[in-house]
């Protein structure tokens with residue numbers, strides 16, 4: 001795949017904020033030939049043969065966990081899916097003790113999702129395996145941001161200056177945080193729309209805030225990026241009801257028609273709450289990129305695993 005040795009590998013991928021534009025561009029470029037592989041009858045390359053990837057998901061996931069599994073196996077790595085609910089975690093084992101146990105098995109890559117922000121950073125300091133953050137609390141979801149950017153690059157010959165309107169629960173969204181950061185780093189414009197209780201004021205000074213869909217449509221976004229309302233992260237309700245949320249901030253039938261008339265592209269990281277942030281009909285919109293985002297997740301995650309360099313080979317694990 002990419003032989004660009006000018007961009008040194010890193011041990012871990014923890015967030016987008018700490019990546020340089022050159023590193024992001026390198027990952028996006030590396031993902032292109034990996035995606036080409038998907039059209040072949042044999043979709044595997046031997047790049048990570050003999051390496052072990054451990055998927056460690058403390059929170060539910062469909063897209064991220066399965067696409068890391070597919071990505072690792074297409075690179076010929078051995079993959080283990082650690083099922084937290086059936087592990088000694090439920091007997092009270094700490095996360096550090098769990099990592100020590102898994103390190104003793106000489107795992108090369110740990111892909112982790114956790115409900116608490118910062119856990120991947122903690123683990124990265126503690127292990128010689130490469131750690132990939134697959135989503136931590138409200139903090140970061142770097143591979144989602146990379147696949148979103150990769151998808152936009154497939155749609156637009158030139159992405160710089162394009163306008164992306166992110167709609168919904170910005171406050172609880174690691175996707176909004178990571179994706180808005182990558183968009184800003186690569187020169188796109190970011191707008192946000194949502195209930196004032198779910199759009200933190202001035203968290204990112206590069207984001208342009210809108211109070212209503214009418215205001216947001218007047219900005220003429222190229223892409224509308226809907227977020228899921230994360231009820232599981234809201235101790236107290238942040239708006240009166242889901243019906244009210246749909247009426248005021250959801251992509252209703254009328255707004256969907258307007259978006260389609262204007263040829264605006266539609267994105268969503270999934271999972272989708274139909275009837276809340278998006279009306280059913282919009283799921284079959286010809287300019288929806290939702291399935292393309294999922295497919296691109298595999299190529300981008302292959303690029304990430306290929307780029308990272310665990311130091312398990314440089315030193316033996318303790319003992």
Ligand code: CP
Pocket residue numbers: 060061062063064065135144269270271
């Ligand atoms: N986009 C995303 O992270 O989806 P999953 O929760 O299904 O992994």
